[in-house]
Amino acid sequence: MKIRQSSFVLAAIAGVSLLAACGGSGESAGDAATAPAAEEVVLDNGMTPAEQVKAREAQFKKMGKAFKTISDQLKASEPDVAAIQAAAASVPVESAGLADWFPAGSGPESGVKTDALPAIWEQPDLFAEKIADFRAASDALATTAEGGDISAIGAAFGTTGGTCKSCHEKFREDD
Numbered sequence: 001m002k003i004r005q006s007s008f009v010l011a012a013i014a015g016v017s018l019l020a021a022c023g024g025s026g027e028s029a030g031d032a033a034t035a036p037a038a039e040e041v042v043l044d045n046g047m048t049p050a051e052q053v054k055a056r057e058a059q060f061k062k063m064g065k066a067f068k069t070i071s072d073q074l075k076a077s078e079p080d081v082a083a084i085q086a087a088a089a090s091v092p093v094e095s096a097g098l099a100d101w102f103p104a105g106s107g108p109e110s111g112v113k114t115d116a117l118p119a120i121w122e123q124p125d126l127f128a129e130k131i132a133d134f135r136a137a138s139d140a141l142a143t144t145a146e147g148g149d150i151s152a153i154g155a156a157f158g159t160t161g162g163t164c165k166s167c168h169e170k171f172r173e174d175d
């Protein structure tokens with residue numbers, strides 16, 4: 001309640017001073033009232049928490065899509081090896097920045113809806129370990145896919161999927 005009051009006051013002040021500066025442009029005053037500068041949280045990388053969560057979820061979605069493609073093809077009677085190779089190659093690319101997707105302040109404490117658990121910031125060494133396990137497995141999957149041997153690809157896919165799951169179990173909220 002107190003916070004709301006003061007942000008309303010800040011917004012009102014910003015609106016009033018803008019009105020004075022701009023000779024009464026209603027539009028500018030409106031902008032200032034909806035986004036008072038003093039209220040905006042910016043992470044170390046320059047993104048807002050909402051932008052960061054949206055960006056990482058979009059990357060994870062691409063990884064999930066690639067995984068579905070591989071899984072579908074492995075189940076097909078005549079797997080499309082080229083489709084598997086393309087999807088497997090995309091995972092290390094789409095996840096390249098994973099270690100930087102979770103800057104301090106982009107967790108649930110930001111008020112943004114996210115499935116990232118506070119454990120990510122409480123146990124950074126374990127989180128880094130999960131990233132390293134995943135990276136090793138997904139690199140191996142991409143290399144194995146190049147070889148085109150379906151049963152070897154199946155095994156590498158299983159190992160990689162295990163590293164996704166292992167991180168989710170510890171660091172992502174259950175759906």
Ligand code: HEC
Nearest residue numbers: 057060061063064067114115116130131134164167171172
């Ligand atoms: C090092 C930890 C980690 C690894 C490895 C990992 N994830 Fe995730 N994943 C997360 C976290 C944390 C979230 C929740 C992000 C959020 O909501 O802010 C998530 C979210 C997701 C989502 C949901 C995205 C959305 O739209 O909300 C999908 C899909 C996903 N991961 C797929 C995968 C796949 C597939 C792999 C392996 C190829 C993988 N992840 C590997 C930690 C990980």
